[in-house]
Amino acid sequence: MSTTDKKSGRRTLFLLIAITIAPVLASYLAYYVWKPQGGMTYGELLKVGPVPAFAMQTLDGKPASLAEFKGKWVLAMADGAGCAAACQDTLHALRQYRIAQGKEMPRIERLWLLTDAGQPSAAALAAADGAQLRRALAPVPLPGELATGFYLIDPLGNQVLRYPRDAQPGQVIKELGKILKNNQNLG
Structure with a gap:
C-alpha cells in the first residue's frame, strides 16, 4: 500500500467520523449554547x-x-x-x-x-x-x-x-x- 493510498484512506476515515459526529455536535450547540426561544406570544x-x-x-x-x-x-x-x-x-x-x-x-x-x-x-x-x-x-x-x-x-x-x-x-x-x-x- 502506497503512502498516497494511506493518506486517502485516513481522509476518508476522518470524513466519515466528522459526518457522524456533526449532527450530535450541532444539536448540543443548538440546545445548550444557542438556547431555543419558544413560547413567545404577541399579546x-x-x-x-x-x-x-x-x-x-x-x-x-x-x-x-x-x-x-x-x-x-x-x-x-x-x-x-x-x-x-x-x-x-x-x-x-x-x-x-x-x-x-x-x-x-x-x-x-x-x-x-x-x-x-x-x-x-x-x-x-x-x-x-x-x-x-x-x-x-x-x-x-x-x-x-x-x-x-x-x-x-x-x-x-x-x-x-x-x-x-x-x-x-x-x-x-x-x-x-x-x-x-x-x-x-x-x-
Whole structure:
C-alpha cells in the first residue's frame, strides 16, 4: 500500500467520523449554547387566573356576570359610552378578529364593558355590531390600563392575554387561531 493510498484512506476515515459526529455536535450547540426561544406570544401574557367577580348589568338593567360567557372565548374591552374614534376602531377590530377565525368563529364572543352611565351613540353601536354590551357597576378588575388594551378571557373565565388597542391585526388573528386550534376541548 502506497503512502498516497494511506493518506486517502485516513481522509476518508476522518470524513466519515466528522459526518457522524456533526449532527450530535450541532444539536448540543443548538440546545445548550444557542438556547431555543419558544413560547413567545404577541399579546401580553397575564397571570392566568379567574377574572375576579364584579357587578355588571345589561343595558336594560338586568343583572349580568361573566359566567354567562362560560364555554366561549371572550374578547373583552372596557370603555365609556362616548366611545371616541379609537374605541370604535377597536370594536371594529374585535369583530374582524372573530370573523377571521372562520369555522372557529362561534367559539368567540365579543364583550364591550361600558364604564360609565351614558348611552352609546349610534356610531358606537354600529361599530360594536353584534358584540355583547354590559354596564360595569364596579371597577373592571382586569390588569393594566383598560383604555389602552383589550383582553382574551378563556372559556373557564380566566384572564389569558392583553393586547394593545393598536395591535397588529395579522399578529392577533394568527395568535387567536393558534390558541383556538391548540385548545379544541376548552370551548
